[in-house]
Amino acid sequence: MRKTSGKKFRAKVKEFKTWIRSNRHTSEVELMKTIRSKLVGHYNYYGVSDNFDGVRSYLDAIKRLVLKWRNRRSQKISFTEEKFAKFVDRNPFPKPKITVNLFAKKATL
Secondary structure, eight states: OOOOOHHHHHHHHHHHHHHHHHHTTSOHHHHHHHHHHHHHHHHHHHOBTTOHHHHHHHHHHHHHHHHHHHHTTSSSOOOOHHHHHHHHHHSOOOOOOOOBOTTSOOOOO
């Protein structure tokens, strides 16, 4: 069984937190374009056999951070769960996936 190291997972979430904190005021389109790119890169690197739960946990953590930091753009809580659901409908996050199957038989030449 392979899974993302807890230390690496926390470091990646912390790194994303500092990034989104400094970029929370960018436009919705640009922000989501960059977030999608970061998520796809994470899926490609950590998306190996048996690590689907780790990849999905990362997506959940990123969604929580996006909600938190998009909500902190003003002095009141204006970005509710319903508005966040509409935001996600307009700007869907890429679905987590396994990109490398480590158990597949290798082709011989």
